[in-house]
Amino acid sequence: MHWHVLYTKPRNEKKVTERLQQLGFTVFCPLTEVLQQWSDRKKRIQKPLLPSYVFIKIDEAKRQEVFQVAGIVRYLYWLGKPALVTDHEIALLQSWNQKFGAELRVESLTPGTRITLPNGLFKGVNAIVKEQRGRKLQLVLESLGIVIFMETAP
Secondary structure (H helix, E strand, O other), X not given: OEEEEEEEOXXXXXXXXXXXHHOOOEEEOOEEEEEXXXXXXXXXXXXXXXXXXXXXXXXXXXXXXXXXXXXXXXEOEEOOEEOEEOXXXXXXXXXXXXXXXXXXXXXXXXXXXXXXXXXXXXXOOEEEEEEEEOOEEEEEEOOOOEEEEEEOOO
């Protein structure tokens, strides 16, 4: 069995994950805890680390069964073939540490700069700075082919 990537409707990741688990599938949706602020209050909530994506470990023969769950749009494809994720990459995502962003200090980076992350969970992983706004960074992890968002320490 391989890990496949499902593309979901916006803000349906947690519901899709729960429904697929109820059907007996092995599913993973990486979550991160963020502080959400409304006009009258603040609250810590869990949001998907990769919006609209859910990972599922499934046999080729059962791939169409997932579409009985509402909220699933399609499988993700890469170069005309279903996108497959290795167990190692899933393990990296499963051990994602919310504090990783606080461990990285960035003075000033311009888009396109290639960096090697100096510490944390992704220590030694090469990344390309896609965007920087103040303390917020958008990085492309080359080896995983994903974009991560992080906030640097003050």
